[in-house]
Ligand SMILES: Cc1cc2nc3c(=O)[nH]c(=O)nc-3n(C[C@H](O)[C@H](O)[C@H](O)COP(=O)(O)OP(=O)(O)OC[C@H]3O[C@@H](n4cnc5c(N)ncnc54)[C@H](O)[C@@H]3O)c2cc1C
Ligand code: SF4
Ligand code: SF4
């Protein structure tokens with residue numbers, strides 16, 4: 001191979017779904033403009049939302065959703081065995097997103113609430129990110145993921161480059177967009193500690209950052225928390241801010257940490 | 263449209279416009295390091311001075327700075343010794359012979375060869391530091407008569423990390439150069455000195471009036487070796503060292519390589535200790 | 548060149564005509580912010596003094612700027628990219644004119660950077676003087692950036708019913724000639740200009756306890772100040788201060804590939820010394836890991852390194868960084884606290 005760009009030979013992709021809303025998979029199908037080009041570079045071996053064939057022969061596994069059952073963990077181990085690259089899709093798979101909200105309640109209560117008297121027939125665990133079960137090679141973050149970032153990361157992986165995911169916080173992108181800061185609109189915002197890459201989409205649309213992409217590499221949590229306190233948030237409020245998308249790592253032993261595959 | 267009064271210069275091409283180079287040879291030196299021979303596609307010589315570096319780019323992946331490891335006295339090919347650590351270095355390893363990469367440079371201030379002429383030269387290399395120093399060493403050997411005593415101290419972590427083994431053996435066979443090697447950690451095959459490079463100073467006599475020490479290595483090595491050579495009585499402005507920092511542009515724009523007010527890519531990477539000792543961010547203390 | 552005077556109505560007319568035929572950018576107010584934007588009509592222009600959210604340097608050194616394009620399918624072809632789109636920037640404030648002059652000195656005079664040069668050659672700068680301070684964060688008077696001796700094509704000063712127009716370049720001269728309604732300035736106009744300038748002194752009090760050329764020495768002495776640790780604890784490393792600063796120009800250089808993986812582009816994108824990765828090297832070691840060192844580096848660059856290297860102010864006193872810092876890190880307080888060592892109290896009150 002002596003071309004100047006060295007490319008993985010048309011790898012086979014498989015898309016798997018754990019506990020999620022399938023919204024991130026739909027984002028892949030939304031890549032109308034890019035899908036044709038993309039299909040020249042990769043082949044889908046398994047993609048429930050898009051095709052009927054199934055195959056166990058794949059190189060890259062894209063995993064959407066959080067781990068919520070013992071069976072999920074088993075499934076992930078098998079995937080890890082078969083795939084040479086494992087990539088998470090969306091906040092549920094990392095840092096855990098909305099499914100993680102269940103961790104704030106007693107597990108038995110949740111099971112009872114959802115499955116009533118049949119709870120013991122549906123064994124369930126704390127909601128965990130994929131990373132808590134198997135090693136992950138790359139994350140496509142966001143709730144839902146954005147198709148541009150999906151294409152950017154997939155093409156990077158194809159030419160053997162580390163996924164281009166920013167290490168810095170959302171504020172960097174937000175100030176570049178010349179947004180009025182949420183803090184100047186009477187809101188609070190997790191932008192100063194949340195990993196960028198989304199183009200500060202929520203503050204740009206007049207909302208604020210809820211932290212769906214997990215923590216930035218080097219967040220100054222004590223200072224960010226002091227700021228939230230100054231804006232009248234109680235320690236419970238601040239915890240609730242983190243728990244919304246970062247439930248697993250907020251509650252996990254060792255506490256909230258910035259962890260992302262590189 | 264005419265030009266504003268403040269702008270007189272004609273449009274110059276981009277400092278980011280690279281030359282094309284071709285990989286003409288690849289030699290695996292250790293598990294992580296490979297020696298690349300490159301040639302500029304337009305047939306020109308790189309025209310560097312030992313101690314300078316180039317920005318090498320792989321299309322689509324990006325650029326990274328690498329010291330030039332060959333001597334300018336060796337014609338149109340030039341050599342880079344590269345450790346695989348990330349994107350660019352990983353991509354380079356996957357490229358085959360004949361593949362094209364981009365090259366910008368040479369950049370920076372090299373070793374002060376003229377100030378070294380007529381003096382004893384003491385080269386101190388730690389780890390990958392041997393890479394830029396090899397360029398200097400070959401150049402000195404080619405013009406050996408211009409210099410006084412020539413001593414090389416080289417320290418590596420493990421004996422298996424040692425770079426340029428065959429070449430070093432050939433240099434060691436010469437009577438006009440004194441080479442001493444040490445490994446931080448010995449393995450059963452290792453018969454040489456064990457310990458950091460500073461332990462090689464014990465059996466060395468240095469003439470402080472006429473010796474130029476030139477060192478390249480990791481920050482911890484600098485801290486200890488500078489102390490040693492200062493203790494020998496060598497003045498601060500005769501101690502030469504080369505630093506590594508993150509670099510993006512190579513031309514003093516991007517700000518990444520800054521040490522206090524100094525740009526390593528332009529003002530260095532070669533400095534004297536006198537120039538750096540007051541700079542807190544040089545981390546020499 | 549003889550100065551001119553133009554009535555406000557005539558200027559608006561002129562800008563309307565100009566905006567109809569070319570790209571004109573100017574400060575536009577929306578909510579609490581003013582932003583430099585393309586305008587269609589002169590009525591959109593805001594005369595609020597508040598410095599724009601991002602400085603006008605975004606037109607000369609865009610946040611993401613393509614440097615080259617390459618294709619590898621048919622041999623290897625590399626094409627450098629130089630932007631030649633014409634822009635007229637109206638309403639550039641004195642502080643920002645000083646900042647642009649600094650960028651010229653670096654990117655043109657020192658570096659001969661064709662990408663910057665090409666954009667600079669295709670922008671027309673129409674400055675508007677400030678007669679009162681923009682808000683509590685500005686300290687341009689202390690940085691001596693309120694007077695603008697050069698660096699503009701035209702410089703306007705508000706005389707009430709009309710603008711006094713100073714011409715800074717041949718380009719400015721051509722432009723003012725196309726502004727048919729302008730008349731030559733006479734003695735009384737120059738008197739009114741002087742009065743307008745004189746009246747500023749009362750409004751623009753000195754905010755710093757040092758002069759700008761004393762900052763290098765002050766910062767050099769303050770290397771071990773405890774203030775850096777205090778600021779390091781508060782700083783969020785969010786990069787807001789560097790993104791909005793008109794004299795910040797650090798960048799990263801990266802590659803992107805086309806979807807066919809047969810070509811792509813190399814570009815530069817704004818970067819910040821406040822971010823951890825900025826000074827990280829191959830071994831994963833960051834040479835400015837403690838936040839306190841990063842904050843210290845920023846203030847040294849603003850007050851000391853740039854001035855020492857380029858002989859121009861590295862901070863122009865626009866106050867943007869202070870307006871955008873969520874934890875209240877503010878150059879006026881930082882410089883004054885360094886001056887009034889030792890530091891005990893924290894900056895945010
Ligand atoms: C003047 C100079 C001369 C040099 N000479 C040589 C030389 O002769 N030979 C040589 O081998 N090297 C040399 N280097 C070092 C070389 O430039 C670096 O190793 C370079 O970064 C490699 O580029 P890369 O794209 O392969 O690595 P990158 O992809 O940039 O990764 C660099 C490092 O960052 C770490 N890393 C991985 N992911 C991340 C992440 N997401 N965030 C942060 N860090 C991460 C990796 O562990 C890796 O070690 C020199 C450097 C300078 C400044
Ligand atoms: S809105 Fe949020 S992300 Fe944007 S600058 Fe303010 S704190 Fe940062
Ligand atoms: S702004 Fe915050 S909440 Fe919104 S998409 Fe980005 S990371 Fe998620």
Ligand code: SF4
Nearest residue numbers: 782783785786788872
């Ligand atoms: S704006 Fe404030 S908090 Fe953010 S990096 Fe700058 S000094 Fe730190």
Ligand code: SF4
Nearest residue numbers: 792862863865866868
């Ligand atoms: S440091 Fe702050 S006050 Fe100074 S020029 Fe930059 S943004 Fe303006």
Ligand code: SF4
Nearest residue numbers: 642677681685687865
């Ligand atoms: S800082 Fe000074 S020059 Fe800049 S806008 Fe404010 S008043 Fe005008």
Ligand code: FES
Nearest residue numbers: 511512516517527
């Ligand atoms: S590498 Fe860009 S300034 Fe030195």
